[in-house]
Amino acid sequence: MRLAFSSLVLLVACVGGSSPSLLNAQIVAESTATISGRSGQPAATVPSRDYRGPQVHIPGIFVTPVPNAPFTATVQIVSHELLPDGSEHIVTTINHIARQSSGRIYNERRLLVPAGFKGEPRLLEAHLYDPSSRLNTFIDPARRLVRETTLDHPPATTPGPTEPGPALPDRVDTGLGEQNFQGIALRGMRRTRTVPADRSGTGKEVVITDDYWYSPALSIYLTIRHDDPRSGEQLVSVTEIHQGEPDANLFALPPEYKVVDETPLPQTGRATAP
Numbered sequence: 001m002r003l004a005f006s007s008l009v010l011l012v013a014c015v016g017g018s019s020p021s022l023l024n025a026q027i028v029a030e031s032t033a034t035i036s037g038r039s040g041q042p043a044a045t046v047p048s049r050d051y052r053g054p055q056v057h058i059p060g061i062f063v064t065p066v067p068n069a070p071f072t073a074t075v076q077i078v079s080h081e082l083l084p085d086g087s088e089h090i091v092t093t094i095n096h097i098a099r100q101s102s103g104r105i106y107n108e109r110r111l112l113v114p115a116g117f118k119g120e121p122r123l124l125e126a127h128l129y130d131p132s133s134r135l136n137t138f139i140d141p142a143r144r145l146v147r148e149t150t151l152d153h154p155p156a157t158t159p160g161p162t163e164p165g166p167a168l169p170d171r172v173d174t175g176l177g178e179q180n181f182q183g184i185a186l187r188g189m190r191r192t193r194t195v196p197a198d199r200s201g202t203g204k205e206v207v208i209t210d211d212y213w214y215s216p217a218l219s220i221y222l223t224i225r226h227d228d229p230r231s232g233e234q235l236v237s238v239t240e241i242h243q244g245e246p247d248a249n250l251f252a253l254p255p256e257y258k259v260v261d262e263t264p265l266p267q268t269g270r271a272t273a274p
Helices: 005-016
Strands: 071-082 088-099 105-110 123-130 135-140 145-150 171-181 184-195 206-215 220-228 232-243 258-261
Touching: 088 232, 171 206, 184 220
Parallel strands: 145 258
Antiparallel strands: 071 088, 071 232, 088 105, 105 123, 123 135, 135 145, 171 184, 184 206, 206 220, 220 232
């Protein structure tokens, strides 16, 4: 089963009001969704975390380590940034993601490149996580290094908000209904946050909008759209989805790379005076 990028873009256009310049870009952008450290994911790249102020860092697709839902896909992201002089800056990249039936996941982080870039952006880092052993692995091509850590607890099995939550003074969640694209059911949610004028940096109240389209069958977001009037818009879309067991070679470690175990040593109790 394959889901075209154009279908997902049209979905966002219908419910999210994306700008025409973004939708017509015909380009791709960065996606990062790695699990790292003891918490399971870096806060800066987790789509479930709220954005804190204006920024153009692009979150990626968190591939949940759930069993019995294997797939491979390509993540495409467009970052459409508004510069202070009124001009626009568009950068792109792709990454490849996968999950085995066991729940073991593969993810990537690639270089952001200009919109006119031809070819596949350079791989900066690949990531593997095995829920059966909690072994967390990062592959660093530049240093020809494999860094392994055994996490002391499993990461989340949901990517973030999938249903509207209770209203807060500065945040409102709204359901966007359901859509079905080529056999994949999606459930949409919009999170709107209001930044007061004295904190927005503009002297005016600013409304930030995040749209999430979640696939219960795959347990991941298929589209994330972030819109902040101060910094522009970022669109993350999962495309070229194939539901089935991925190629095992995708999960193989490069045999010529050095492997380093970075698991923290167990904490020992301090002796106390009698």
